[in-house]
Amino acid sequence: MSDTIQIICNILKAGNIENFRQEARWIMEDAGNPETAVNIAQQRAAGAPLQYLLGTAPFRNLMLKVDPRVLIPRPETELLAQWLIDHAPYSGDILDLGCGSGAIAIAAATERNDLHVTAADISPDALTLARENAALCGANNICFIQSNLFSSLTERKFDLIGANLPYVTEEEFQTLPPEVKNFEPVLALTAPDNGLALILKTIAALAGHLKPGGGAIFELSPHQAATAANAVEDAGFNAGIIRDFCNRERFVTATRQ
Numbered sequence: 001m002s003d004t005i006q007i008i009c010n011i012l013k014a015g016n017i018e019n020f021r022q023e024a025r026w027i028m029e030d031a032g033n034p035e036t037a038v039n040i041a042q043q044r045a046a047g048a049p050l051q052y053l054l055g056t057a058p059f060r061n062l063m064l065k066v067d068p069r070v071l072i073p074r075p076e077t078e079l080l081a082q083w084l085i086d087h088a089p090y091s092g093d094i095l096d097l098g099c100g101s102g103a104i105a106i107a108a109a110t111e112r113n114d115l116h117v118t119a120a121d122i123s124p125d126a127l128t129l130a131r132e133n134a135a136l137c138g139a140n141n142i143c144f145i146q147s148n149l150f151s152s153l154t155e156r157k158f159d160l161i162g163a164n165l166p167y168v169t170e171e172e173f174q175t176l177p178p179e180v181k182n183f184e185p186v187l188a189l190t191a192p193d194n195g196l197a198l199i200l201k202t203i204a205a206l207a208g209h210l211k212p213g214g215g216a217i218f219e220l221s222p223h224q225a226a227t228a229a230n231a232v233e234d235a236g237f238n239a240g241i242i243r244d245f246c247n248r249e250r251f252v253t254a255t256r257q
């Protein structure tokens, strides 16, 4: 092991970074020179997410640019993208509501290039990065739009809507790891009303934004699944619950026969 990688391992270990050997290798590969590598390791040991420091995060078969303007895409969200890819009709209209880095929209657009994908977010900063990611990934068929939920999409109807909107409650936010709480955008994480405000508002508006036979999928916390599923039924759809890799109720779907 070179001197620099040993120094980096020591810095990361002192910062209680569990996977310090692997992270040290990634930092070395990315940094280009020892001085930069040590600098990145020190920020990492102080709690900054590795993905922001390296500037990239994987999502399905994409490598996306990430920085504090957007949430770092999570592995479980790949299942939400999978549902859209599996269920979208040929040449269908798809909406990624709360697109952040563009992960879901870009995955759908690149894995199903027949689709017409719209990606919406309330944050202009997130949209700037999402557009950049789409260009880098060669996803030229995405329409990006700034919108507070459906505010800029009043006349639009979709075959499928995928939404990973903020769902962390105010109380849960206080208990999040510092790496998340102190670095990722609060706008991407929390929502009022037990974390369900945006999801329930979207479910209530679904009927006006889905084509006949259309459907939707929402990512949420397991403790919110039953409430969201009831709201889906109240809105006149069939509710379904999909579990994540850890067998937790992570997604609620709204479909019609």
Ligand SMILES: C[S@@+](CC[C@H](N)C(=O)[O-])C[C@H]1O[C@@H](n2cnc3c(N)ncnc32)[C@H](O)[C@@H]1O
Binding pocket: 070, 071, 072, 073, 074, 077, 097, 098, 099, 100, 101, 102, 103, 104, 120, 121, 122, 123, 126, 147, 148, 149, 164, 165, 166, 167, 187, 188, 189, 198
């Ligand atoms: C949990 S992040 C998900 C980002 C990305 N879709 C992903 O899965 O990695 C939620 C996103 O919703 C956006 N958002 C928050 N409130 C919104 C609203 N009222 N309307 C539209 N987007 C909103 C945030 O800016 C953030 O980018």
